[in-house]
Amino acid sequence: MTAGPDQAAIDELVGAARAGRPRAVARLISAVENDSPALRPLMAALAPYTGRAHVIGITGAPGVGKSTITGALVAAYRTREWRVGVLAIDPSSPFTGGALLGDRVRMQQHALDGEVFIRSMASRGHLGGLSVATPQALRVFDAAGCDVVLVETVGVGQSEVEIAANADSTLVLLAPGMGDGIQAAKAGVLEIGDVFVVNKADRDGVQSLIREIRTMIAMAERDPARWKPPITKTVAASGDGIDELVAEIDKHRAHAEGDGSWQQRRLHRAAAEVESLAMAYLRRRVRFHRGDELQDLALSVRDGKLDAYTAADQVLTSLREGARPTTQPSGS
């Protein structure tokens, strides 16, 4: 065993997080972000307390109003006295500034609410990137007693599908007059939507956008026994339609719990989480233990002396020879 934080300190931190103390939650998310050496025992200690939170993914092109919808949903869930987590995922650099500042302004009304945990997470610097860090952060919110966790992507460039993979219910946001209908179809987001939200529904073009979405849902030819995604209209800035949206999300949960897809989806998520973590450690091993060899091979590939398949073979062969059967951090 490596020397790590003692069990008493871990128990204390986990206890404080479970009691909903914001600083403890923040420290745990930081441990995820920094890939702290204490992360393994911490996640092991948190595991028994996970599985309760309803994770809601919020996807959509920039400008459709994701942050505003998120803020409105926080307010709606707070009227139920639910504990709410918000995870804003910024796949670009951690210091782009504008986007996150914008979110913070919209979230200001909840900033002093001790039952609302708001955290943004950037993709850089994590072991395995967001595919590893996101589920761990969600587990922290979950163990901290959140009834619902809203996951929102900030900015473009991130796979919406990847975010949806972490959610129990995925909202796909669109807005009239942005050419989003057809664009959304290209990215395959229609396939991941559990609830479609036409935001800015006070603008022209709402009906034609709804028709377009309806047509595309019909084209997807889903199994009739499966959940048929509803289309809800909102004006998030004024709160119009938010109660109806919340009701549709509730219905989706009830339906998914009823037909078994809720637990099935969570099983897929857990498998993806374990696989991502295993792959992240393998990638680290390739980079840190076979880094020089990789550079030499890359030089040969670049110069046409070797093909990439033969080079990959060599990496795998020497990885196996130097393999260590553990994911323990190795001083790197």
Add this chain to the structure above:
Amino acid sequence: MTAGPDQAAIDELVGAARAGRPRAVARLISAVENDSPALRPLMAALAPYTGRAHVIGITGAPGVGKSTITGALVAAYRTREWRVGVLAIDPSSPFTGGALLGDRVRMQQHALDGEVFIRSMASRGHLGGLSVATPQALRVFDAAGCDVVLVETVGVGQSEVEIAANADSTLVLLAPGMGDGIQAAKAGVLEIGDVFVVNKADRDGVQSLIREIRTMIAMAERDPARWKPPITKTVAASGDGIDELVAEIDKHRAHAEGDGSWQQRRLHRAAAEVESLAMAYLRRRVRFHRGDELQDLALSVRDGKLDAYTAADQVLTSLREGARPTTQPSGS
């Protein structure tokens, strides 16, 4: 050794592709797409003939005119009598239809030109996804004697940065009146742009968009010795500004070749290619050889009986015990 296609057949196909026969090029790209068992010897045979093509990545939000710019660039390079490859990458499902059809219409004028190879590639079903398939497809175009290969993403949801990683020169397209300036910054695309293209420059708002881009380039605080990305104006639909754009791309190449960044970037690409391939084979091993175990572990993780880190450890341990030191397809 597994039984594969004989060397004579491989040599013939590679020879036909090098001679620029479209059917041979198409067959090789299909081999990449289908992860054909013949792919390894084929890529080995192609390797010595790669490294010549100038790979130009074309990125930008939906609606800025990526396909139109691509078509205009094909026409421009054909006036030089260059052999041109076009790789349209569709990160969504292979059968969304609309987007690719749109491209084909715009590409129609080149469809009968034997010196233009146009191919679209979807992300599904490849070993390792597009991060493995894209560089292999580029190598096919390259070995087939293309002087330039244009790589364009279709639709949203794909990491623009990932596409840029495959390019010698990356064009970042923006257009006035789409709110793209600020949105682009969020995704970090400003950091990957070698040439900025303000398309639809006959619309209102061009000057303010250019100012915005200029400010952001200045904020990025690049090394003064490094290439300073120019901003070019185009109206791709009418061909305005395309000659200037081509000239800027030429300048970028000359600069990059001069300061060593061209070869350095290609080295990074080759390293990423080898690593992606190695990781793809490791992932396949995890899925196919440890699939049942992964499902059992995922069940425990879902139900809070195990944390994901301990589960990942177990996968790695048993992977090592059952490891085979080769990337050869194992009948799966």
